[in-house]
Structure formats: C-alpha cells, structure tokens
Amino acid sequence: MSPYFITLIVNNQRYVLEIGNRPGGVKPSHTLAHTLRENLGLTGTKVGCNKGECGACTVLLEGKPVLSCLVLTVECDGKSITTIEGLEDSQTGKLDPIQQSFLESGAFQCGFCTPGMIMSVKALLSSSSSPTDEEIREALSGHYCRCISHYHVLEAVTRALHKSR
Amino acid sequence: MEKEFRFIGKETPRKDAGEIVRGKAKFIDDLKLTGMLYGKILRSPHPHALIKEIDASRAKKIDGVKAVLTYKEIPGWRAGLPSHIGVLDRKVRFVGDAVALVAAETEEIAEEALELIDVHYEPLQAVYDVEEAMKPGALQLYTQFPGNVFPLACPWMGPNSLQEVVMGDVEKGFAESDIIVEGTCTYENIPNPLPLESPGVIASWEGPEELTVWSSSQCPYLLKVTLHYAMGRINVRSIAAHCGGSFGTKVMPWHLVFYAAALAKAARKPVKLCYTKAEHFAAFTLRLGSRFSGRVGIKKDGSVMAVSGDWFINAGFCSDAAQGMVAVGCGEVQLMVRCANWNIKPKLVCTNRNASKMVRGYGGQELEAAFIPVLTMALEKAGLDPFEFFKKNYVKPGDGYYWRDGNWWVCRGINYEKVMEKGAEVFGWKDKWKGWLKPTSVSGTKRTGVGVGMHGNADVGEDVSEAYVRLDPDATAVIYSCVSEHGTGQRSSLCKMVAEVLKLPVERISMAPPDSLVNPYEFGPVGSRGTYAIGSAVIRAAEDARQKLLEKSAPLLDTRPEELDTEDGMIFIKGRNDKKIPWKAGIGFDRTCFGYGRFEPDFTVPNFMMIFVEVEVDTETGKIDLRRVVAATDVGQVIDSQSLTNQLHGCLGSAGLDSAIFEESVLDKKLGRILNPNMLDYKWRTFLELPAFDTVILETPFQTHLFKSIGVGEIVTSPAPPAVLMAVSNAIGKRLAEYPLTPDKILRALGKVKENKARSTQ
Ligand code: FES
Numbered sequence: 001m002s003p004y005f006i007t008l009i010v011n012n013q014r015y016v017l018e019i020g021n022r023p024g025g026v027k028p029s030h031t032l033a034h035t036l037r038e039n040l041g042l043t044g045t046k047v048g049c050n051k052g053e054c055g056a057c058t059v060l061l062e063g064k065p066v067l068s069c070l071v072l073t074v075e076c077d078g079k080s081i082t083t084i085e086g087l088e089d090s091q092t093g094k095l096d097p098i099q100q101s102f103l104e105s106g107a108f109q110c111g112f113c114t115p116g117m118i119m120s121v122k123a124l125l126s127s128s129s130s131p132t133d134e135e136i137r138e139a140l141s142g143h144y145c146r147c148i149s150h151y152h153v154l155e156a157v158t159r160a161l162h163k164s165r
Numbered sequence: 166m167e168k169e170f171r172f173i174g175k176e177t178p179r180k181d182a183g184e185i186v187r188g189k190a191k192f193i194d195d196l197k198l199t200g201m202l203y204g205k206i207l208r209s210p211h212p213h214a215l216i217k218e219i220d221a222s223r224a225k226k227i228d229g230v231k232a233v234l235t236y237k238e239i240p241g242w243r244a245g246l247p248s249h250i251g252v253l254d255r256k257v258r259f260v261g262d263a264v265a266l267v268a269a270e271t272e273e274i275a276e277e278a279l280e281l282i283d284v285h286y287e288p289l290q291a292v293y294d295v296e297e298a299m300k301p302g303a304l305q306l307y308t309q310f311p312g313n314v315f316p317l318a319c320p321w322m323g324p325n326s327l328q329e330v331v332m333g334d335v336e337k338g339f340a341e342s343d344i345i346v347e348g349t350c351t352y353e354n355i356p357n358p359l360p361l362e363s364p365g366v367i368a369s370w371e372g373p374e375e376l377t378v379w380s381s382s383q384c385p386y387l388l389k390v391t392l393h394y395a396m397g398r399i400n401v402r403s404i405a406a407h408c409g410g411s412f413g414t415k416v417m418p419w420h421l422v423f424y425a426a427a428l429a430k431a432a433r434k435p436v437k438l439c440y441t442k443a444e445h446f447a448a449f450t451l452r453l454g455s456r457f458s459g460r461v462g463i464k465k466d467g468s469v470m471a472v473s474g475d476w477f478i479n480a481g482f483c484s485d486a487a488q489g490m491v492a493v494g495c496g497e498v499q500l501m502v503r504c505a506n507w508n509i510k511p512k513l514v515c516t517n518r519n520a521s522k523m524v525r526g527y528g529g530q531e532l533e534a535a536f537i538p539v540l541t542m543a544l545e546k547a548g549l550d551p552f553e554f555f556k557k558n559y560v561k562p563g564d565g566y567y568w569r570d571g572n573w574w575v576c577r578g579i580n581y582e583k584v585m586e587k588g589a590e591v592f593g594w595k596d597k598w599k600g601w602l603k604p605t606s607v608s609g610t611k612r613t614g615v616g617v618g619m620h621g622n623a624d625v626g627e628d629v630s631e632a633y634v635r636l637d638p639d640a641t642a643v644i645y646s647c648v649s650e651h652g653t654g655q656r657s658s659l660c661k662m663v664a665e666v667l668k669l670p671v672e673r674i675s676m677a678p679p680d681s682l683v684n685p686y687e688f689g690p691v692g693s694r695g696t697y698a699i700g701s702a703v704i705r706a707a708e709d710a711r712q713k714l715l716e717k718s719a720p721l722l723d724t725r726p727e728e729l730d731t732e733d734g735m736i737f738i739k740g741r742n743d744k745k746i747p748w749k750a751g752i753g754f755d756r757t758c759f760g761y762g763r764f765e766p767d768f769t770v771p772n773f774m775m776i777f778v779e780v781e782v783d784t785e786t787g788k789i790d791l792r793r794v795v796a797a798t799d800v801g802q803v804i805d806s807q808s809l810t811n812q813l814h815g816c817l818g819s820a821g822l823d824s825a826i827f828e829e830s831v832l833d834k835k836l837g838r839i840l841n842p843n844m845l846d847y848k849w850r851t852f853l854e855l856p857a858f859d860t861v862i863l864e865t866p867f868q869t870h871l872f873k874s875i876g877v878g879e880i881v882t883s884p885a886p887p888a889v890l891m892a893v894s895n896a897i898g899k900r901l902a903e904y905p906l907t908p909d910k911i912l913r914a915l916g917k918v919k920e921n922k923a924r925s926t927q
Pocket residue numbers: 046047048049050051052053054055056057058067068069070
C-alpha cells in the first residue's frame with residue numbers, strides 16, 4: 001500500500017505527516033493534541049484531562065477555538081492551526097497583546113491552564129472587538145483553573161481590550 | 166512610615182511570566198529523554214482482595230513491551246508512616262490499587278499489554294466508615310495495625326510529636342461553663358484537590374545505586390530524602406519540572422517513583438509515568454475524612470472553658486503524612502480557640518478507599534470544618550456573634566500552645582484584631598449579621614445568609630531551609646535554593662528579596678534550577694513557609710555574600726567594610742560619590758563570591774486568615790449561590806501583590822471553599838468505587854459562577870526577617886468550609902452538620918424531601 005500523507009499548517013508552517021503505524025507517523029487514532037506535542041514538539045498546548053472537560057488543550061483550528069484532545073489529526077488535513085507558540089511575532093519575538101496582558105496582570109499561578117485560556121481569549125477578541133463581561137466569562141467558562149487565577153485573567157482580558165482600542 | 170524598597174512590594178512581572186505566556190514553561194509531561202519508555206499500571210477493580218493468581222506471560226510477548234512487573238518480581242522498597250507500603254502487594258486495598266506495571270515503547274502498547282495480564286482475585290470484605298473499621302470483627306487492612314488504627318507518632322516532627330490536645334481539667338471546665346453543647350459534624354466528602362496537571366515522574370538509573378528522578382514535586386529536595394530512605398539508602402538526584410498545581414498533593418509522589426523506577430530498573434531504560442485524569446481521581450490524593458463528635462463548654466461572654474471529644478480521621482488505604490496533619494490540626498485548633506481545658510483524642514483509621522494525603526489546609530482545615538459547627542452551637546445558645554467570638558479567641562502575643570513537635574510555644578506574632586475589624590467593615594458584617602439561624606434577607610424563595618471563618622498556622626516557620634547566593638564579577642547573582650515553581654511565584658519572590666539585599670535589579674538575579682544535585686537542603690515551599698523560612702535562608706545567604714564582597718573591597722577603597730555599601734553593581738563609601746569600584750574589581754575578574762544562609766524552625770509566629778461569605782439559597786431547589794467572599798489577612802509586608810491576591814483567590818479552589826457546597830468524591834459503599842472520577846461529574850466552579858471577591862491585606866511588621874513579612878498561601882482554603890456552613894444554616898434557619906451542602910441536604914433540612922436512609926453513596 002502506498003503511504004498516505006496529510007498536510008497541516010501549524011503557526012504558518014507546513015508539515016507533511018505520514019499516516020500509519022511507522023514510528024514518528026500519525027495514527028488514525030491520534031488526537032491533534034498528541035500530534036502537536038509528540039510529533040511536532042509543540043508542548044505549549046497542555047493536556048489536562050484528555051477528554052474534552054478542562055479546556056487546557058485549546059488551539060485555533062481555522063481561527064476557531066477547539067479542544068485539540070477531541071480532534072483527530074487526520075481530520076485536519078489541509079487545515080490551518082494556531083497554537084500558543086504561534087502567537088508571538090515570529091520575527092521579533094514580540095508577544096501578542098493578549099500574552100502581554102496576561103504577563104502584566106499576573107494572570108496565572110501554576111500556569112498550566114494559561115496557554116489554553118490565552119487561545120480562547122484570542123479567538124474571542126478576533127471575532128468581537130468589545131465583548132461584554134458576560135461574553136468574556138462565557139468564552140472562558142470551559143477552562144478549569146484550580147489555582148483560581150480567574151480574577152486576574154478577567155483583568156488581563158480587560159487590559160488587552162484597552163490596548164486594542 | 167514610608168518604606169524604602171526598590172523591589173519588595175513593587176509590581177514586577179514574575180520571572181517565569183514570559184515562559185508561561187509563551188507556552189515555553191516545561192512541565193513534567195513536556196520532558197523527553199532519549200530511549201525513554203512509557204509506564205502504565207494495571208489497577209484493581211476490587212476494594213479489598215487477595216491476588217490468587219497473576220499471569221503476565223501474554224503481555225510480555227507483545228512487540229514493544231520492555232518490562233512487566235507483578236508483586237512477585239519487584240524491589241523491596243517501602244514507604245508510609247510507619248513504613249507499610251511496598252511497590253506492589255499480593256493484597257489490594259482499594260479500587261485502583263496497583264496490581265501490575267508495564268513499560269513499553271509507547272503508551273498505546275503499554276495499555277494494550279495491561280489488557281493481557283490475567284489476574285484471579287479472591288475478594289475480601291471491605292470497610293469504608295471509620296467507626297465501622299475500628300469495630301472488633303472488621304476485616305484488617307494490615308496485620309500490623311490492629312483495629313485498622315494507625316499509630317500517631319510522626320518521628321520527623323520530633324520524638325514527642327503532638328498526638329492529641331489534652332491539657333487542664335475538662336471536668337472542672339465543664340462545671341464552670343454557663344453553656345454546654347454536644348454534637349457531631351462530618352467533613353467526610355473527601356474532595357479532590359485536583360490540580361489541572363495530573364502527577365507524573367521520569368526515573369532513570371545512572372548506576373545500580375544511583376537514580377535520577379524528574380517530577381512535578383513542589384519539594385524536590387524533600388523527595389530526594391524520602392526516596393533515599395524508602396529505597397534502601399540509594400543516591401537520588403531529584404529534579405523538579407514546572408509544577409502544574411500541587412496544593413500539597415505533589416510534595417512526595419514516592420509511589421509514582423516506585424513504579425517508574427522499578428520499571429526503569431527492569432527495562433534498563435528511563436521510564437516516564439504520567440497519570441491520566443482518571444487515575445488522578447482514583448489513585449492519587451484526597452482530602453482526609455474528618456468527623457468530630459464532642460462537647461464544648463463556654464461562659465456567656467464567649468470564654469471557652471472546656472472542649473472534649475473524638476476526632477475520627479479517615480486516611481483511606483494508607484498513610485504517609487496523615488500523622489503530621491493530625492499533629493498540625495491539633496496545634497491549629499488551639500490557635501483559633503483560647504481554652505485552658507482540652508481533651509481531643511484523634512483516631513487515625515485506614516479504610517478501603519483511595520488514600521487521603523497531604524493537602525493545603527493540612528489537618529487544620531479538616532479538624533476545624535468538623536469542630537466549628539459543634540462549637541458554634543454554644544455561640545447560638547449564648548446569642549454570641551461569631552465574629553466577636555473569633556476576635557476574642559484567636560491567639561494573641563504572649564499566649565501559648567502545644568505545637569506539632571509536642572513543645573509549648575509562646576506567640577510573638579501580632580494581634581490580628583485590626584485586620585479582623587477591617588475585613589468585617591469591608592464585608593459589612595455588622596449590618597448583615599442578623600443572629601443565629603436568621604437570614605440576612607428574604608425575597609420569595611431566595612434567602613441570603615452570611616458566615617465567617619478563621620484559621621491560622623504556626624508552621625510558617627517550620628523545618629529547615631538552606632541557601633547559597635553567588636555573586637559574579639559581572640554584577641549578577643545566582644540563588645541556590647531547591648524550590649520549584651508551583652504557582653505561588655515563590656522563585657520570583659526570592660529573587661526580589663535578594664535584589665533588595667544587593668540593591669541589584671531583579672533581572673540581574675537568577676536562580677539555579679530546582680535540582681538536588683546543585684542546591685543545598687530545602688524542605689520546600691509548604692505550609693506558607695516560603696516567605697519566612699525559605700526567605701530567611703535566602704536573605705541570610707545574600708547578606709553573607711554581600712558582607713564578603715564588602716570585606717574584599719574595603720582595602721581597595723582604603724576603608725573598613727562597615728563604611729561601604731553596594732548598589733547596581735558598584736561598591737562605594739556610604740554617603741560619598743567620589744570613590745566607586747565595580748563588583749569585578751571587588752570580587753576579582755576570575756572569581757565568584759559565595760554566601761550561605763540557614764533557617765532553623767521557629768513556631769512562634771502564627772499567620773492568620775479570615776473569610777467572610779454571603780450565600781443565597783433557593784429554598785425551592787436547594788441550590789446555593791455563592792455571592793460574595795472577603796478574605797482578610799495581615800502579611801507584615803507584601804512581597805509581590807499579584808502573587809498574593811492570586812493565592813487568596815485560591816480559597817475557592819483546591820478542595821477549599823467549594824468542598825462545603827458541591828465538591829465531593831462520591832464513594833459507592835457497595836462496590837468501593839468513586840462514582841464521579843471525571844471533570845464533568847466532579848463539579849467545579851466556572852467563570853460564570855464567580856462570586857464578588859475582595860481582599861483585605863494589612864501590613865503590620867512581624868519579627869521575622871529583614872522584610873518583616875509572613876506567608877499565608879497555604880491557609881487560605883481552611884477558614885472557608887465552616888464559614889459557608891454557617892452562612893447556609895443562617896439563610897435557611899436550620900443547623901446543618903454534614904458537608905457538602907448539596908441540594909438534597911438543604912431540602913431534607915427544610916423538610917421538603919424525605920430522609921433517605923438507604924442512600925447507598927453516603
Ligand atoms: S485536555 Fe482537552 S479538554 Fe482537557
């Protein structure tokens with residue numbers, strides 16, 4: 001059988017991956033979270049529950065936030081994906097304003113939930129320039145943060161909104 | 166008085182903030198070693214059983230499987246307090262107990278192999294309730310612990326570790342009381358602290374007696390020491406990754422290390438073992454089960470005359486630190502209630518469920534959650550305001566208490582009345598408190614109520630810390646202190662402290678990685694000890710290094726070291742600007758300058774936290790809505806305000822406040838299974854249900870160290886559960902005494918649903 005390949009565009013970079021059981025390949029059962037972390041070394045995407053219950057693994061698929069532990073990699077052929085590593089300016093290393101706001105607001109404690117939250121906020125602010133407080137909370141409601149950094153996260157989102165004005 | 170600090174108390178981004186927001190911080194599951202294998206565990210479906218037969222031959226034949234271990238072929242390492250748990254045993258003691266271990270080239274292969282291990286069990290009778298477990302005739306989990314009761318000695322706390330609260334003459338105290346109450350309260354919902362990151366380790370043998378361990382521990386040096394003793398005095402190097410939340414649970418993940426190290430030894434390859442969330446729920450760490458049953462006698466003015474009772478503590482299938490939690494709980498209850506006559510007898514019991522181990526709140530939260538509702542029955546009878554009662558009774562400078570080492574210590578801290586008053590004012594306590602079992606307001610089926618809780622801990626100065634500080638000629642400094650970053654910002658705060666001592670920008674201070682090979686002894690950031698204990702060692706090391714720098718520089722500036730100061734990498738004569746030399750000249754371009762600091766335990770400075778809560782209860786549905794929280798504390802001097810407020814907000818998380826409302830590991834007492842081992846059925850608070858949250862932080866100087874500050878992170882969760890119980894009781898006008906306050910309990914208390922004795926899960 002001739003090998004079967006898929007293409008992913010991750011953080012504006014093209015990756016061609018072989019589907020199958022060969023070492024380094026992508027199995028049909030592999031999740032996007034697994035492929036990003038294990039094949040592409042993009043460990044900024046965190047896996048908390050691996051079952052779609054905590055939001056930690058959120059990435060953008062065609063600009064929309066998805067739980068990468070629930071998406072199969074084979075479903076993403078030809079699609080564009082943004083992970084936390086793709087937010088900063090690849091030339092200058094300058095942080096995305098949302099990352100910068102999280103940094104300035106101290107919007108994390110252990111930081112394990114942070115990449116996922118930043119991706120959800122990125123999606124929210126890309127689709128709406130002035131979300132209400134309720135919309136912000138709604139957008140973040142699937143994110144589990146056991147340290148309770150929520151209040152500083154809300155402050156960071158407000159800060160990011162001010163920056164974008 | 167204007168404080169002249171450049172860095173302390175100033176808002177500076179955490180040193181690791183850039184890594185965290187970029188997704189570059191490395192957590193344990195982000196690490197990979199060359200040739201590394203993946204470990205998986207076969208777990209028991211029975212709560213109590215003997216393995217009659219186990220056959221792993223089919224599993225061993227699978228391609229990619231490199232090691233399969235059963236109880237027949239494991240090393241004789243042992244842990245627990247006293248030592249009672251091996252790597253694997255022929256007997257399993259809870260649903261989820263480890264039965265066999267597999268290491269394979271991928272996780273999928275390892276999982277496949279688990280399914281090919283054939284086990285034949287002989288099920289045994291299981292026991293879940295503390296009092297049932299102690300009855301004659303109950304099946305024994307361990308032959309060496311008759312009656313399923315653990316001995317309470319905790320040798321690492323000293324030869325006389327505290328095992329009870331017994332002093333004075335309780336009979337006399339009761340005779341002198343105006344009011345005596347008696348009751349029972351249970352905090353036995355065994356909530357799960359559940360950090361987002363599940364625990365994990367990597368084990369790699371460098372030689373037959375040399376093991377390197379990477380882990381998500383918050384205390385890598387303590388883990389090294391624990392493993393050294395548990396694993397036959399081997400030489401362990403312990404390295405911590407960024408820790409994705411711990412709340413105490415990841416202090417000593419020795420069992421994960423046992424599994425990974427046994428597999429690594431058998432396979433002769435490094436092995437990574439990261440728990441899945443289901444394993445995290447089923448086989449990691451729960452809060453202690455706590456039941457207080459006893460009597461309290463008070464005078465009408467709120468003086469407590471006598472306390473006596475039984476404290477039943479359910480540790481689950483094993484204990485590795487519960488004795489320490491009992492000791493600290495017994496100390497903390499004395500801080501909160503001034504009383505001359507005590508007789509509280511703890512019983513630490515093992516049962517057939519997953520273990521309760523170290524968790525933020527560490528014994529005190531568990532004891533007080535169950536004890537305060539009994540105590541406050543007396544306040545109700547006396548018509549006393551609980552806020553005034555707490556204010557009167559919290560330990561004051563000059564008061565004494567038996568602490569965990571069994572010694573009598575006298576408080577040389579501060580009087581916290583000022584911050585209590587301030588907290589009450591911000592919350593509006595005096596307007597909202599309407600009396601016992603009286604709602605603050607009623608609107609249709611909705612009733613609001615308020616409650617207050619208080620907690621303090623003298624462990625902020627517990628145990629030993631050591632640190633080095635190295636000054637380099639290029640005017641940078643390096644801290645060597647074996648502390649991993651687990652969310653409190655501790656590493657960053659230590660950098661700020663050293664920056665302040667050396668008057669050097671924070672960017673010029675860095676910290677050696679949390680690796681026991683390069684750092685000196687460090688107990689670790691637990692029990693709010695980071696600020697005082699670890700801080701003291703680090704400050705002393707910085708001062709020592711600075712002193713040496715000035716001594717070396719003095720001859721070059723024709724003066725004595727006392728005349729010198731240093732700032733921004735220059736050394737100069739105080740008050741003069743003309744003569745300056747750079748560090749490079751003082752130290753020498755090819756030298757470094759080293760300082761050493763040590764902290765010895767000091768149990769004389771209790772910290773303090775008061776939590777006020779307002780709830781709204783729907784008497785139709787029984788649902789509780791948490792409306793408002795005010796957390797009030799005095800920290801002496803804020804080191805880093807963002808880290809501090811983040812920690813205070815943490816009272817809602819880590820099996821804290823919400824363990825009073827909905828958090829519960831629901832144990833099926835027929836099958837021994839936890840029925841909600843996932844993040845949908847285990848309830849957690851979302852962004853949509855956040856209460857209004859205010860923090861009140863005062864800065865009254867403490868006699869601790871240079872910055873006169875004290876830590877409070879660990880104690881934040883503890884005052885909350887009894888405060889919530891009080892608020893809900895007041896809202897519905899019925900006294901409640903069993904956590905968590907799920908709608909069924911509320912409706913039962915209101916007489917709207919019938920008592921269901923057959924409820925199998927309780
Ligand atoms: S890891 Fe994907 S939702 Fe939890």
